[in-house]
Amino acid sequence: MAESGTQPGKRTQCVIYARVSTKEQQEEGYSIPAQLKAVRAFCDKEGLEPVEEFVEAQSAGKAGRKGFGRMVAFLREQSEVRVVVAHKLDRLYRNFADQVRLEEELGIRARYVVGDVPASPQGELLRDVQLSVAKFYLGNLREEVKKGMEEKASQGGWATGRAPLGYVNDKRARRLVVDPLQAPFVRHAFERYATGLVSLGDLADELHERGLQHLRSGHKVHKSSLHLLLQNPVYCGLIRYKNRLYRGQHEAIISPELFERVQRTFEPNRNGNMEQRHLFALRDFLWCGDCGCKITAERHRGHVYYRCTKGKGKEACSQRSYSREEDLMEQVEQILASIEIGPDLIAALVEESRLLDQEAQQGNDRERESLERAIGENDRKAGRLLDSYLEGIVDADTYRRKAEELSRERFTFEQRSEALANPTSERTACVEELAKTAASARIRFTGASVQEQREVLATVLSNATLQDQELVDFQLKSPYEVLVKDSEGALCYEWWAILDLNQ
Numbered sequence: 001m002a003e004s005g006t007q008p009g010k011r012t013q014c015v016i017y018a019r020v021s022t023k024e025q026q027e028e029g030y031s032i033p034a035q036l037k038a039v040r041a042f043c044d045k046e047g048l049e050p051v052e053e054f055v056e057a058q059s060a061g062k063a064g065r066k067g068f069g070r071m072v073a074f075l076r077e078q079s080e081v082r083v084v085v086a087h088k089l090d091r092l093y094r095n096f097a098d099q100v101r102l103e104e105e106l107g108i109r110a111r112y113v114v115g116d117v118p119a120s121p122q123g124e125l126l127r128d129v130q131l132s133v134a135k136f137y138l139g140n141l142r143e144e145v146k147k148g149m150e151e152k153a154s155q156g157g158w159a160t161g162r163a164p165l166g167y168v169n170d171k172r173a174r175r176l177v178v179d180p181l182q183a184p185f186v187r188h189a190f191e192r193y194a195t196g197l198v199s200l201g202d203l204a205d206e207l208h209e210r211g212l213q214h215l216r217s218g219h220k221v222h223k224s225s226l227h228l229l230l231q232n233p234v235y236c237g238l239i240r241y242k243n244r245l246y247r248g249q250h251e252a253i254i255s256p257e258l259f260e261r262v263q264r265t266f267e268p269n270r271n272g273n274m275e276q277r278h279l280f281a282l283r284d285f286l287w288c289g290d291c292g293c294k295i296t297a298e299r300h301r302g303h304v305y306y307r308c309t310k311g312k313g314k315e316a317c318s319q320r321s322y323s324r325e326e327d328l329m330e331q332v333e334q335i336l337a338s339i340e341i342g343p344d345l346i347a348a349l350v351e352e353s354r355l356l357d358q359e360a361q362q363g364n365d366r367e368r369e370s371l372e373r374a375i376g377e378n379d380r381k382a383g384r385l386l387d388s389y390l391e392g393i394v395d396a397d398t399y400r401r402k403a404e405e406l407s408r409e410r411f412t413f414e415q416r417s418e419a420l421a422n423p424t425s426e427r428t429a430c431v432e433e434l435a436k437t438a439a440s441a442r443i444r445f446t447g448a449s450v451q452e453q454r455e456v457l458a459t460v461l462s463n464a465t466l467q468d469q470e471l472v473d474f475q476l477k478s479p480y481e482v483l484v485k486d487s488e489g490a491l492c493y494e495w496w497a498i499l500d501l502n503q
Helices: 032-046 066-077 096-105 121-154 183-194 200-210 223-230 256-265 325-337 343-390 396-421 426-445 450-460
Strands: 012-019 048-056 083-086 109-112 167-170 175-178 238-241 244-247 286-288 295-300 303-308 461-467 470-476
Touching (some): 066 096, 286 295, 343 396
16 A cells, blocks of 8 residues: 555655664575565555665664665755665664654655554654664673673683783683793793883884794784783783773783783883873774875874874875774774674574584594504404414514504504594684674773773784775784675675684
8 A cells, every 4th residue: 555645656766775784694584685675565565666775784783884874865865755665673773863863854754664653653652662672682782791701701711802922712611821832922021021121112023033923913013012911910810801800710921020010110200111101092003095104193182183104204195184083983893893793693603613513523433433443453463463472473573573563553543542532622612702702892892991992903903094084994803804794794704614713
């Protein structure tokens, strides 16, 4: 039935909006093609003529979605189009700001395939109730993630993903263990900097000469990373979470006394440490898209601005504008949202890894059975050899040589069998840890302290390029790049084909 007021034979122009969030992307009926099919059929039935379609695949937890923004710009220019059609209300809105922007400011009528609300006071009430429910859902999800991480930290667990330099993640025990290769470098860094006789830059060079390299890039550890390392209480056995310290379950690399001595060297009145008084969230993570130089930050009249250092000379860079930190933070949050996956997808990935581990274990069990038979045959050969020796059939030298060969063979079989006896659950634990870290990255970043924000970025992001106040390019660190999703919200990569999660 056509909307009231529509003349027979005349179709009302509209635009279509479809969105899939990270939570629903794997669920039947939520895909972009499924939404578009249903919305187009609805428009045909209701006498509506779509003139443009806008789609995107990301969370609608806050205003500022790119597809939504393009749609708003289109509606501002096309004053004759005053209807937006979506599959459901929560596909179009999940916050009141977007509703006000469309309906109050632009006078748009929103129509829905499922749960269409009438243009009446009762319809407005129903719409506001649905928006309140969606807003509660997002807030509750955020709180549950935060509570889970806080509980883990309060029990002394590592709640922020990948282990810091000097430790590795024990996936079975779910805790940090000391890395015997990297821990000596960490200890040396604290001991040297505690003397007050070396700068961060010189210490970074010194550690590099001794053989310390960034675990993922293989390059020299930058002095900004070294600064964060030397202020991280995890190395003296403590877990810092939301500016609170908890006694960690892990082994300390340095003593609390040494850690306190190093912290005193960062006081502003100490020589050589004045540069550390101002720490900016995005500095050291941004590069100029024009000349490739580093982006620096400065505070002016209560705001933080970022600009190119123009390290290659002013003539080599055409960038003249300054970027407000608030604007860049929104773009960073969108990047973090691109790897944000919901609990359903986490469960699906963990289940898939569990099935793969199960298949691998079944293969291991079959191989162990074959090895057990080989060990049995080895024992029978050893028994026959001994009988031959006792009966004088073989001499002593031949017996010793053959017995040693059989003994080495049996030892090889036993070692292989013991290795196969260990459950192959490391991959499942790694998948779960990776997925949960990615799912909570944006939530942990939003509203966190500057140092905590830098820790999130150091884990996930690298080589972000700034040009004309926009982050035009970036790289996600391994293995988080495998969580990038396409325009329909599906994972772009074959999960197990490109990632060895046991590394």
